[in-house]
């Protein structure tokens with residue numbers, strides 16, 4: 048991503064070659080791996096993978112040249128960093144089985160499990176285990192991610208190795224754990240909301256006679272450029288809206304109609320629902 052506005056959050060370290068394990072090779076693990084491979088931060092041979100069903104990830108592992116491990120303990124035994132990328136409902140069971148492996152091998156645990164705190168993670172690993180909690184988003188796949196992180200005391204010396212990886216595939220920001228649920232709504236889940244907006248724009252294009260493919264490209268490029276404008280400068284989104292809305296023009300009519308239909312309040316309500324779920328609600 049070209050934007051540099053968030054470089055204050057970036058870590059200047061060089062990423063040294065290391066062995067990176069993944070426990071769980073689903074959508075998010077693959078986005079991270081694909082991003083790291085695409086910019087050559089790691090090679091496939093640096094990766095040690097184990098996931099639920101070999102038929103779901105065996106071909107992928109072979110394609111990228113990663114090592115397939117027989118079980119999660121073998122991932123820990125062969126790695127310097129272990130990325131925990133399983134669903135929140137099973138993370139405890141997965142870690143409990145791995146206590147001896149963590150006790151025997153010095154690794155940094157990098158959890159991307161949404162909604163699970165450092166304190167909760169530490170209940171399932173030996174005392175003194177270095178842990179970095181991260182919340183990335185899908186855009187790490189193209190090096191344009193937004194990742195929040197928090198580290199425990201034991202990870203003070205080792206966290207940089209993990210953070211360097213995530214800096215290589217987007218922006219990173221240290222965040223108070225109390226704010227992680229809000230961050231999920233603003234960044235972790237938000238690609239889905241941005242895609243929803245792009246898709247809705249494209250449907251309007253189709254309604255007015257442009258092909259869906261062309262309308263998606265037009266809408267996506269416009270959203271990407273608009274985001275770059277916000278990141279590149281110091282002008283607020285609301286001032287930029289004023290620059291597009293000509294007096295008595297077409298944009299102000301569209302803007303006011305969207306607000307009349309509840310655009311901003313719908314977006315806020317959607318993020319509220321995401322945050323509530325992250326905090327344990329329905």
Ligand SMILES: NC(=O)C1=CN([C@@H]2O[C@H](COP(=O)(O)OP(=O)(O)OC[C@H]3O[C@@H](n4cnc5c(N)ncnc54)[C@H](OP(=O)(O)O)[C@@H]3O)[C@@H](O)[C@H]2O)C=CC1
Pocket residue numbers: 070071072073074075076097098099100101103104119132133134135137141159160161162182183184185235236
């Ligand atoms: N998707 C996203 O945008 C984001 C997700 N996250 C977090 O990342 C984590 C993974 O999410 P996501 O990738 O979307 O989910 P997926 O369901 O795509 O991936 C979860 C993976 O875990 C594997 N798995 C299941 N049981 C085990 C086990 N016992 N040992 C090892 N692997 C196992 C599954 O394998 P199989 O399917 O073969 O059973 C699957 O590949 C979640 O905790 C989520 O909160 C965080 C930020 C963003």
Ligand SMILES: O=C(O)[C@@H]1CCC=N1
Pocket residue numbers: 161231235236
């Ligand atoms: O939907 C979820 O639960 C996860 C959290 C962030 C993105 N996906």
